[in-house]
Amino acid sequence: MPILRFFFLGVFVAGVAVLAIAGLRGTQHHRFSQPPLEVFPDMDRQPKFKAQSPSPFFADGRAGRAEIPGTVPVEYPADHEALATGRIGDRWVTGFPVPVTAELMARGKERYTINCAICHGDTGVGNGMAKQFGHTTVASLHQERLREMPEGEIFHTIAKGRGNMGAYPHIKLEDRWAIIAYVRALQMSQHVPADELPPKTRAKLQ
Ligand code: HEC
Structure with missing residues (x-):
């Protein structure tokens, strides 16, 4: 065939x-x-322009257009560097760029319990459930180094992770500060100097 x-x-x-x-x-x-x-x-x-390339189309000869005045990033107010990055220039923020209120603290407790407690434990000593399942390098948040760490550096740790800890960038900016406020409260709960205790509690100590 x-x-x-x-x-x-x-x-x-x-x-x-x-x-x-x-x-x-x-x-x-x-x-x-x-x-x-x-x-x-x-x-x-x-047809497109690469970044930084010239263009005869615009009067100033540049293809890249400047931001329209008043443009803000989607997620945070651009003028509030401390709130959004935990830094001012090249220094860590100490203290809080948001008002620390009972409301913020309650929010922080809730967000901490959701996001952090699984590893760091409800009280921050580093005995969360993940530890029992082999994540043995979880840090205690009560170490002196972490008690003295600037708030901004803790913010950075949440945002970017550190060492064996992953990043939690999905936690909203205000919520990160709320969590840090709660972490401070946890730390204080274990290390408050006796003379800073309310008189009633101090009386109990003696
Ligand atoms: C999956 C487990 C896990 C979760 C969830 C987790 N961490 Fe961690 N975290 C770790 C581990 C592990 C380390 C020790 C990192 C290292 O030194 O390698 C650590 C370290 C830290 C440190 C100390 C960093 C340093 O400078 O040494 C801080 C502060 C911290 N975590 C805060 C948080 C906060 C706040 C949250 C919740 C938003 C959180 N972590 C959630 C596992 C976790």
Whole structure:
């Protein structure tokens, strides 16, 4: 059946031709130095300006447009560096860039319990459930170093993680400060100097 044979040969040759022209462009390590024939351009070429490039279109000759005055980032007020980064310039924030209220503390307790207690434990000693399941390097938040750590650095630890601790960037900015306020309360609960106790409690001590 010579006709059928020619048919298969034809399909084969056509297949090779299509592959050769339009097909494989090589893997990462075997790229052709010449651009491929563009049978299907696949949006390879799109009119656009690269960052920092010039453009004759705008009066100032720049393709990149300046922000419209008053533009703020989606997540935080741009003028409030301390609140958004835990830093002022190259220094950590000490204290809180938000008012520390009973409400903030309650929110902090709730968010701490949701986000942190699984590892650091309800009281912050580092005995959360994750420890029982093998996460043995969880730090106690009552170490002197962490009691003295600037609030901004703790903020940074929540935002970016540190060492074996992952980052928690999804926690909202105000909630991070709320959590830090609660961490401070936990720390204080274990280390308050006797002369700072309310008189009633101090009387109990003696
Ligand atoms: C999955 C477990 C886990 C969770 C959840 C977790 N941490 Fe940690 N955290 C760790 C571990 C582990 C370390 C010790 C990191 C290291 O030194 O390698 C640590 C260390 C820290 C430190 C000390 C960092 C330093 O400078 O040594 C702080 C502060 C801290 N965590 C705060 C928090 C807060 C606040 C939360 C909740 C938003 C939180 N962590 C949630 C595991 C966790």
